[in-house]
């Protein structure tokens with residue numbers, strides 16, 4: 001999981017290595033800046049022996065041989081090395097060198113620090129982009145069944161929130177995971193070189209501090225997962241209310257929706273407050289623990305300086321500085337741990353979506369469909385959305401060039417049956433043959449290019465009329481757009497607009513009437529000149545006048561095409577070659593208008609309800 005997240009860093013390996021180098025430089029110069037405190041301290045407090053001390057072996061100044069030879073040796077080496085650059089004959093000269101040294105060391109340290117931050121942000125933003133793009137692509141390629149099951153808000157939250165969290169976890173934390181332990185290690189090294197006994201005491205105290213921070217982190221992680229879920233619910237609520245604003249207004253449910261939202265919002269606030277209280281608490285707690293450690297060291301080490309002199313005062317100062325400096329990375333490492341855990345949780349949610357295999361995919365050697373020559377044949381087709389069969393054992397042949405009407409009560413399964421033809425779903429039993437080939441063998445895009453789909457619920461995008469008609473085909477010519485608009489009976493009203501085809505139609509086409517929206521969606525469906533057209537109650541929600549215009553367009557389009565019409569008003573399908581009557585997922589009758597009227601049955605019953 002962590003490895004998979006890290007793999008997103010791979011394309012940025014070059015930048016990453018620069019960052020790592022910068023981090024190392026930063027760490028080295030950080031410790032150098034601490035080491036320089038020693039000579040400075042000596043210069044100020046021991047003016048007389050500054051020069052001699054640099055020359056004499058420090059071992060002689062240690063009355064007790066408490067340190068190991070190796071540590072002492074190293075200490076001496078580092079000291080004489082640093083001193084050889086700093087010490088001059090005069091105190092003023094030494095001060096001058098120390099000042100210059102401080103400036104140089106801090107300058108390099110900060111340049112490296114900035115380089116590190118700069119590179120890290122670059123990488124971070126690139127990684128966010130990559131994950132977000134991959135996620136969006138996966139979502140766009142999922143088949144419809146997935147969207148029946150998931151809430152829009154949840155998906156939006158995956159794309160926004162979760163990607164951000166993952167970002168913080170991988171880029172920043174990954175790099176800090178190099179920096180902070182490295183710093184810690186170097187400071188620890190300095191401390192050990194000066195006095196290993198003191199260091200063991202400080203480490204014991206530090207470890208208990210890390211343990212307490214770990215407990216807080218664990219609690220935070222649980223809360224944080226909860227808060228993410230609640231954030232997703234919040235986004236869902238926002239999204240649903242805004243897209244259903246017309247209904248909210250019509251039913252005057254502003255207050256109801258607001259109350260509902262406030263409840264979710266309060267819920268989120270509750271969890272988040274808990275998270276924040278503890279997150280903020282972790283900083284003062286760790287500082288207090290750190291100070292506790294330092295005072296213990298101050299007491300114990302100070303005694304060694306004052307009473308037995310086993311540690312030199314200037315060394316002790318450097319030691320304290322190193323110990324102080326250790327607190328920051330130590331604190332940070334605890335934080336990284338929490339953030340990585342949060343990131344892993346978010347990453348899991350993201351990969352859940354990315355790894356979902358669409359139900360409807362191409363077969364390996366999918367055949368390109370380039371037209372319907374013979375027929376579409378349903379053979380013993382059954383279908384369910386997951387909870388009970390909606391279509392039961394359907395047998396039906398749609399001949400090329402025929403107009404087939406599907407009628408039946410609402411909920412009978414008409415839309416479901418029609419949606420199997422462009423393979424929005426696969427049958428759960430039986431098969432659909434397209435010119436004798438199983439639908440599943442056809443290349444999806446080519447199949448869908450052959451079918452134009454017009455539904456009762458028109459979905460238009462917030463764009464111009466032109467772009468809505470030419471949706472997905474930016475290279476289409478002006479003539480083609482106008483031709484489709486004319487066939488869909490839309491050209492006349494489009495011309496009337498001051499901006500014509502460049503009119504912006506508003507969110508979901510709200511600036512157009514229902515009939516106008518429907519005619520634009522028809523123009524869009526026929527732009528490709530598809531040989532198969534499906535009209536699913538395309539006129540049902542329209543007023544009489546609009547219905548007439550849309551109906552005219554549909555009839556014009558029926559010529560030379562295979563058409564499936566689902567109609568509510570039975571008068572509109574008189575001329576169909578075959579009428580299929582569906583009830584409860586079963587074909588109960590079929591035949592022409594006249595044949596069906598003569599027989600007793602569901603069709604004549606429905607007809608009588610409408611016309612008598």
Ligand SMILES: Nc1ncnc2c1ncn2[C@@H]1O[C@H](COP(=O)(O)OP(=O)(O)O)[C@@H](O)[C@H]1O
Pocket residue numbers: 148385390408409410411412413414415416417
């Ligand atoms: N996306 C879906 N998920 C689950 N059930 C669905 C879905 N779409 C439709 N149904 C159910 O399938 C049945 C048939 O629906 P539908 O094909 O839309 O009927 P019709 O178009 O004849 O009114 C209904 O009981 C409906 O509740």
Ligand SMILES: [Mg+2]
Pocket residue numbers: 414415416536537
């Ligand atoms: Mg329907």
